Amino acid sequence: METTIELHTIERGQGPLTLIFLHYFGGSAKEWQAVTEQLAAKYRCVAVDLRGHGDSPAPASGYSVDRVTDDLEATLGRLDIRSFVLIGHSMSGKIALNLASRQPVGLQQVLLVSPSPPHPEPIPDKDRKEMLDTHGTEQAAIKTFKNITAKPVSETDRQQIITDNLRTSQVAWDAWLTLGSKEDIADRMSHVVVPVSIIAGNKDNALSPDVQPDLTLPTLPDATFEVLDGSGHLPTYEMPDALTDFILKKIAGQRPTN
Numbered sequence: 001m002e003t004t005i006e007l008h009t010i011e012r013g014q015g016p017l018t019l020i021f022l023h024y025f026g027g028s029a030k031e032w033q034a035v036t037e038q039l040a041a042k043y044r045c046v047a048v049d050l051r052g053h054g055d056s057p058a059p060a061s062g063y064s065v066d067r068v069t070d071d072l073e074a075t076l077g078r079l080d081i082r083s084f085v086l087i088g089h090s091m092s093g094k095i096a097l098n099l100a101s102r103q104p105v106g107l108q109q110v111l112l113v114s115p116s117p118p119h120p121e122p123i124p125d126k127d128r129k130e131m132l133d134t135h136g137t138e139q140a141a142i143k144t145f146k147n148i149t150a151k152p153v154s155e156t157d158r159q160q161i162i163t164d165n166l167r168t169s170q171v172a173w174d175a176w177l178t179l180g181s182k183e184d185i186a187d188r189m190s191h192v193v194v195p196v197s198i199i200a201g202n203k204d205n206a207l208s209p210d211v212q213p214d215l216t217l218p219t220l221p222d223a224t225f226e227v228l229d230g231s232g233h234l235p236t237y238e239m240p241d242a243l244t245d246f247i248l249k250k251i252a253g254q255r256p257t258n
Contacts, residue, residue, distance in 0.1 A: 004070050004071045004073075004074040004075075005051055005056065005057045005059060005062075005071055006057075006074075006075070006078070007048050007049055007050065007051065007056045007071055007072070007075045008029070008048075008049040008054060008055040008056045009029065009046050009047065009048050009049070009075065009079070010029045010030070010032075010033075010036075010046075010047045011044070011045065011046050011047075011079075012036055012037075012040040012045050013036070013039065013040025013041065013042070013043055013044050013045045014040075014043075014044050015042050015043045015044050016083060017043055017044070017083055017084070017085065017108070017251070018043065018044040018045075018046060018081045018082075018083065018084040018085070019036075019039060019043050019044070019045050019046070019084070019085050019087060019247070019251075020046050020048065020076070020081070020084050020085065020086050020087060021035070021036065021045065021046065021047040021048065021087050021089075022047075022048055022050065022072070022086070022087065022088045022089060022092030022093075022095060022096055023047070023048075023049070023050065023053065023054070023089055023090075023091075023092055023164075024089045024090035024091055024092065024114075024233070024234070025090055025091035025116075025168075025176050025181075026053075026144065026164060026165045026168045026173065027053065027054075027089070027090075027161070027164050027165075028049050028053055028054030028055070028164040028167075029047035029048055029049045029054055029055075030047075030054065030160055030164065031047075031089070031160075031161075031164070031234070031236045031237065032045075032047045032236055033047075034236065034237070034240035035236060035240050035243055035244050035247070038240075038241075038244045039244065039247065039248070043251075046079065046081070048072065048075060050068055050071065050072070050091075050092060050095065050172075051063065051067075051068060051071055051172060052168065052169040052171060052172020052173070052175070053164075053168050053169070053172060054164065054167070058169035058171060058172055059171075060171060061171075063171065063172055063175030063176065063179060063180060064175075064179060064180065064183065065094060065095060065098050065180050065183045065185060066098065068095050068180070069095055069098045069099050069102075072095060072099055073099060073102070073104065076104070081106065082105070082106045083106045083108060084106055084107060084108065085107075085108050085109050085110070085111060085251055086099065086100060086107065086109075086110045086111070087110075087111045087112075087113070087247065088110070088111075088112050088113070088115055089112075089113040089114065089115070089236065090113070090114050090115065090116055090206070090207060090233065091116050091176060091180070091181070092115075093112040093113070093114070093115020093116050093117075094115065094116040094117070094118065094121075094180070094183075094185065096110050096112065096115070097110065097112070097115070097118055097185065097188075097189065097192060097196075097220075098185055098188065100191075100192045100194060100196075101185070101188035101189065101191040101192050102191070103191060103193060107194055108194060108251075109194045109195040109196070109197070109250065109251070110192070110194060110195070110196045110197070111196075111197050111198075111199075111246075111247060111250055111251075112196065112197070112198045112199070112216075113198075113199055113200070113235060113236070113243065114199075114200040114201065114204055114206075114207050114209070114233055114235075115198060115212070115216060116181060116207070117211055117212070117215035117216040117219075118184070118185045118186040118188070118189050118215070118216065118219045118220075119184055119186050119215045119216075119219070120181065120182045120183065120184055121181040121182070121207070121211075122211065122215070123177070123181060128177050131144075131173075131177055132173075132174060132177055132178070135168075135170060135173045135174075136166065136170065138162070138166065140165075141162045141165040141166050142162060144165055145158060145161050145162055145165070147205050147206060147233075148161075148204075148205065148206045148232055148233040148234055149161075149232045149233070149234055149237065149238055150201065150203035150204070150205070150230065150231060150232030150233075150238065151203075151230060151231065151232065151238040151239065153234075153237045153238060157237045161234065161237065186219045189219040189220055192220065195222070195223075195224075195250075196220050196222070196223040196224075197223065197224045197225075197226075197246075197250050198212055198216065198217075198223055198224065198225045198226070199225075199226050199227070199228055199235075199243070199246050200212055200225075200227060200228065201227070201228045201230070201231030201232050201233065201235055201238070201239075202227045202228065202229055202230070202231070203230060203231060203232050204231070204232050204233045205232060205233065206232070206233035207233060209227055212225050213225065226246075228242055228243070228246070
């Protein structure tokens with residue numbers, strides 16, 4: 001394994017079962033605040049900034065799906081996490097599935113929110129080029145905000161979404177669009193042996209909910225899929241209560257392993 005970096009995490013709550021929260025492309029661990037506030041009374045909640053995002057370091061290279069997964073795996077070891085659920089959103093859904101395919105000790109299940117599929121993500125070439133050409137400008141960040149949300153959010157949340165977009169490192173931004181999103185890890189999905197549950201907003205303009213039955217579910221025949229009515233790409237901000245209910249429903253009765 002090549003050198004991993006120490007990822008920044010936001011931790012709250014405690015309990016025998018740990019919930020690991022991973023963010024969307026251009027986001028950060030802070031997107032999960034409204035969800036973890038509701039779960040911290042019973043669970044240890046650890047939200048992670050992936051390399052090049054949020055407050056984690058942004059090395060000049062190392063942004064393949066495997067390298068990002070290596071960082072995450074090392075972080076779980078550093079935090080002595082033994083019994084956990086992986087919760088991945090969009091880009092990090094692919095990272096969560098890749099880690100699950102390694103069958104890490106203690107992983108109980110995987111919950112995915114509008115995940116990037118194991119197959120290459122179907123981003124139109126025009127959109128991919130525009131995102132590569134305009135990243136780092138407030139105008140582009142505001143345009144992205146409008147595209148990825150379908151319900152009103154607070155001004156505080158709006159500012160957080162835009163800030164996270166702008167502080168995503170250029171190298172991480174470019175690498176996902178040119179490398180990570182195009183990787184195909186579908187042949188590894190047969191190694192995922194824990195339950196997988198998927199949810200996606202039916203008004204998601206960034207990653208159509210049709211992507212899940214078309215490109216994700218065929219690789220995970222035992223996975224479940226449901227639609228969150230009214231949400232765009234960011235249910236963490238748009239419908240946090242409904243997303244929390246989904247998580248609670250899936251982990252109810254989950255018995256931690258030692």
